Amino acid sequence: MSDTLHEMTAAELGEALAAGKTSAVEIARSFIARAEAVDEKVHAFLHRDDEDFLAQAHASDERRSKGESLGPLDGVPVAVKDVISVKGQPLTAASRILENYVSPYDATVIVKLKHAGALVWGRLNLDEFAMGSSTENSAYGATNNPWDLACVPGGSSGGSAAAVAAREAPLTLGSDTGGSIRQPAALCGVVGMKPTYGMVSRYGLAAFASSLDQIGPFSQTVEDAALLLQTISGHDPLDSTSYPAEVPDYHRALAEKPGPLKLGLPKEFFGEAIDEEVRKLVDEAIQFYRDDGHEVIEISLPMTDLSIPVYYLIATAEASSNLARYDGIRYTHRSDRAENAIDVYAKSRGEGFGEEVKRRCILGAYALSSGYYDAYYLRAQKARTLIRRDFEKAFEQVDAILTPTSPTPAFRQGERNEDPIAMYLSDVFTISTNLAGLPALSVPCGFTEAGLPVGLHIIGQAFKETDLLRVANAYDTVHSFGRKVPQL
Amino acid sequence: MGESQEMDIGYVANLARIELSEEEKEKFRGQFGDILKYFDRLSEVDVEGVEPTAHAFPRHNVWDQDEARPGFSAEEALANAPAQRLDQVVVPKVIEE
Secondary structure, eight states: OTTTGGGSOHHHHHHHHHTTSSOHHHHHHHHHHHHHHHHHHHOOEEEOOHHHHHHHHHHHHHHHHTTOOOSTTTTOEEEEETTBOOTTSBOOTTOGGGTTOBOSSOOHHHHHHHHTTOEEEEEEOOSGGGOOSSSTTOTTOOOOBTTBTTBOOOSSSHHHHHHHHTTSOSEEEEEESSSTTHHHHHHHTSEEEEOOTTSBOOTTBOOSOTTTOEEEEEESSHHHHHHHHHHHBSOOTTSTTOOOOOOOOHHHHTTSOOOSOEEEEEHHHHHSOOOHHHHHHHHHHHHHHHHTTOEEEEEOOGGGGGHHHHHHHHHHHHHHHHGGGOSSSSSSOOOTTOOSHHHHHHHHHHHHSOHHHHHHHHHHHHHHSTTTTIIIIIHHHHHHHHHHHHHHHHHHHOSEEEEESSSSSOOBTTSSTTOHHHHHGGGTTTHHHHHHTOOEEEEEEEEOTTSOEEEEEEEOOTTOHHHHHHHHHHHHHHHOGGGOOOOO | OOSOOOOOHHHHHHHTTOOOOHHHHHHHHHHHHHHHHHHGGGGGSOOTTOOOOSSSSOOOOOOOOOOOOOOOOHHHHHTTOSSEETTEEOOOOOSOO
16 A cells, blocks of 8 residues: 555545554655655755654554544645744745744644644745745745646745645645645646635744735645645634634535536636637636536626736735844844844845845835835725725626636746746736635646646635535546646 | 836835845846836726725734733744844844944
């Protein structure tokens, strides 16, 4: 069994453990061996603590032998994007400025995973401070797409997506501010989900744009996404924006097929420049829903055109404020060229931050600065209201919205590096859902002729993750594109 | 906001407390010009009388019990500090003599 353990889903691993067909230690060893075999090519991990991983696995096996198993994730590995705090483990956010930082506490999602017996393992690569769409902005080297190593895995959670695609972990956590879970999931051929804003605590997540950031799961299947989401969701007094909503039993809800639904195709999205093969595969997925008895209608989200400028103004403004904490004083790199207090800030940050982080912090400071606040930041917040209303109106007509996740399949390393706007446009289909706070996921819907995966983006209604997961599962159980393993 | 204006990079970089090299300033100048021009499409939308959105699902008056909870020891809190002495962070002098 150990030869194939690393290819199994979390649900399958849970069943095998419950049936006594394998052990958590055997599972941990299998994933360590897999990472040893392929991560040199993929570079999904920035750091691995295999000893700690095995110790957690031993503890899990011990619990199970005493009949004290903690549930379906007990003994199942979950690898973590390097922006989520795990006590005693490094957190670099792929930045030089946090090169030597060690987290003194667990993020709430990590506390929940540990309570569920999951094996919390490794630190996964990303664009520095989650700013980027290709994982090329990492200070510690890019991650490569497991389907074509010359291509990017998407970003910013590129390591999280690539690790699941390369079968280095059955489940991973990422964070999504404008598409940073869904776009890499699409480009790597796995499932990635951003929950409704407030469903998952952000406590212990290194903040990028606080009003947009959400932590969410990566997996091979929608079923696994439901399992992981179940474990990490719920109100948290330590995050004042966490929403006091009940967490439904997502996994059980999947057993129910969705009744006949109305699904909307926003004409503004399909009018955008979309790669021909992406369009064809997404069209086929949409046809599946028609054949499955659902009604598909055209809808309009007239403010779509504004979402990129609105997003980049709000996200950079929030980032410039959030990243002020990396100041060279309390817990970051400190420049040894500094002669006075202001110098410590400016030089430490100048040395510690990479180019995209500098670009965004300066752009955000500009949008917030005296004389420009009304024209840029406030105006963007007002336009954000209009974008939100577009969705509210659309959801009076439909139950869910279908779009491509990304306008193109994975692009080549270096292709969009020097052109920030081209890179920003990678997120054109995903960012408006963050602005509106809605849940959305990407489910693999096939491969291009070159063998690159494509994702179908499904947007749901606020706090109705159950419906969203059911819609996605209806497609995923029939097609299972996320089960295909890349040749590495 | 109308036509985008040229940004004074040195001034804004100082606001952001980020030291930039001359090459970075030169590179960013062109890129910011393009980005701000792209943002100008925002000036065309009518937002008269529209309430701004700060959070998608705003929550107000989030209260917490005023109870003591265990926190970090000085050692834990300072474990990541770049310079420390006597349970305190060491910083450059901020008061002129």
